[in-house]
Amino acid sequence: MNETQKNKVVPITVLTGFLGSGKTTLVNHILHSNQTELHGLKIAVILNEFGTDLGIEKKMMLPFTTTTETQEQRDGWVELDNGCVCCTVKGSLIQTIEKLMKMEKKKKKKKNEFVVQTRSEEVKEEAKEDEDETKAFDYILLETTGLANPGPICGELWVDDALLEDNMENAAVLDSVVCVADAKNIERQLEEHVEAREQIAYADVIVLNKADLVETEEELRRIREKLESINADAKLVVSERSKVDLSQVLDQKSYKGNVKSRLMKETKETTTTKRFFAKGAKDLAMRIEESSKSSNSNSIISKHDETITTVCLTAKGFVDKEKFENWIEDLLWEKRNEPNGADVLRCKGILKCKSKSDAPPLILQGVRDVYEITDGFDGLKLQEDGLSKVVLIGRRLRLDELRVGFESCFFL
Numbered sequence: 500m501n502e503t504q505k506n507k508v509v510p511i512t513v514l515t516g517f518l519g520s521g522k523t524t525l526v527n528h529i530l531h532s533n534q535t536e537l538h539g540l541k542i543a544v545i546l547n548e549f550g551t552d553l554g555i556e557k558k559m560m561l562p563f564t565t566t567t568e569t570q571e572q573r574d575g576w577v578e579l580d581n582g583c584v585c586c587t588v589k590g591s592l593i594q595t596i597e598k599l600m601k602m603e604k605k606k607k608k609k610k611n612e613f614v615v616q617t618r619s620e621e622v623k624e625e626a627k628e629d630e631d632e633t634k635a636f637d638y639i640l641l642e643t644t645g646l647a648n649p650g651p652i653c654g655e656l657w658v659d660d661a662l663l664e665d666n667m668e669n670a671a672v673l674d675s676v677v678c679v680a681d682a683k684n685i686e687r688q689l690e691e692h693v694e695a696r697e698q699i700a701y702a703d704v705i706v707l708n709k710a711d712l713v714e715t716e717e718e719l720r721r722i723r724e725k726l727e728s729i730n731a732d733a734k735l736v737v738s739e740r741s742k743v744d745l746s747q748v749l750d751q752k753s754y755k756g757n758v759k760s761r762l763m764k765e766t767k768e769t770t771t772t773k774r775f776f777a778k779g780a781k782d783l784a785m786r787i788e789e790s791s792k793s794s795n796s797n798s799i800i801s802k803h804d805e806t807i808t809t810v811c812l813t814a815k816g817f818v819d820k821e822k823f824e825n826w827i828e829d830l831l832w833e834k835r836n837e838p839n840g841a842d843v844l845r846c847k848g849i850l851k852c853k854s855k856s857d858a859p860p861l862i863l864q865g866v867r868d869v870y871e872i873t874d875g876f877d878g879l880k881l882q883e884d885g886l887s888k889v890v891l892i893g894r895r896l897r898l899d900e901l902r903v904g905f906e907s908c909f910f911l
């Protein structure tokens with residue numbers, strides 16, 4: 500059992516990708532995979548089909564055990580044949596997740612009351628069986644619709660403190676965004692649909708699926724380059740039938756807590772919440788380094804206003820945190836409202852600070868207008884070049900302007 504499971508933090512992976520790309524195929528792969536047994540994960544699947552009218556109930560595509568109607572089915576939950584559960588969001592997503600977490604608690608409470616009221620050996624035996632039946636969920640997979648923009652969903656999941664109750668006892672936290680791309684059709688989809696571009700932009704992991712339908716290596720390389728030109732920071736995994744190594748898509752720890760949003764500033768909200776994602780910082784450091792290597796001055800300037808691109812900024816010296824906060828807040832909160840202003844969808848970064856000698860760098864994470872700056876964990880180091888780095892993914896990102904603003908937040 501890993502640290503996340505021990506602490507009872509339930510990670511949420513948002514699964515996105517254009518219509519027909521292979522999301523449900525990936526969910527099925529995760530639910531059926533032998534590797535799932537290795538992870539020992541008990542998974543809840545949430546299908547966010549709100550607003551679509553495809554005429555197909557997605558739950559039909561997943562494995563069921565029972566045909567008789569249970570309380571869970573009446574409530575919109577269905578038990579799958581591997582003990583996992585599945586539901587379709589009808590109302591608010593946060594309420595659905597809260598309901599799921601409470602469902603788990605209610606079952607535990609029932610068991611405790613039962614044990615207190617009884618003493619005989621016979622009943623103790625029954626209580627033990629009950630305990631096995633009501634094992635907690637370890638993981639939530641949220642499959643969004645093929646036309647969904649994952650930005651607002653991630654923002655909602657990331658900011659909502661209601662999911663962090665009971666001193667982390669039953670907390671659910673955003674882990675990462677996994678986007679499945681249909682290798683056969685993704686180029687055309689990116690041309691024609693803003694949703695397809697946004698889905699790639701928000702991804703922490705891109706599963707480039709249906710590789711069997713791509714005829715040549717050259718074509719696959721061109722598609723990879725296209726995806727990297729939009730989001731140079733995401734990990735890219737090529738697959739057929741969404742068969743990926745689960746360690747590439749689950750438990751990625753791409754997000755951290757202590758978020759800051761315009762709303763919090765306006766209401767003078769200062770409370771912060773604690774989450775446990777120190778390990779993710781190391782992956783983030785490596786990925787920022789990778790994307791800065793792959794970015795060059797030609798590939799990172801927008802050619803077209805609606806084109807989503809990645810910009811990687813680097814700076815020498817130490818960050819002036821207050822200046823940096825002002826710069827990033829102006830960028831995330833003001834610029835997007837200006838005509839022709841930058842529209843940052845996702846940002847991540849590592850910032851060298853001078854608070855104490857040998858202090859680990861600070862970590863930046865952001866989704867649209869919500870961001871956080873947290874202390875890196877002990878042992879986290881900048882890459883060999885010693886530079887602070889920020890990766891921005893979005894529209895109308897003018898490199899020269901951004902570079903000047905970013906560098907002005909540092910002193911030697």
Ligand SMILES: Nc1nc2c(ncn2[C@@H]2O[C@H](COP(=O)(O)OP(=O)(O)OP(=O)(O)O)[C@@H](O)[C@H]2O)c(=O)[nH]1
Nearest residue numbers: 517518519520521522523524645708709739740741
């Ligand atoms: N040839 C091929 N077909 C695939 C692959 N992966 C999935 N499919 C097929 O593609 C179709 C769509 O897959 P789904 O998993 O339902 O896609 P989805 O993203 O959930 O679809 P929507 O719910 O419409 O957005 C199904 O018929 C799958 O069997 C693949 O790698 N190669």
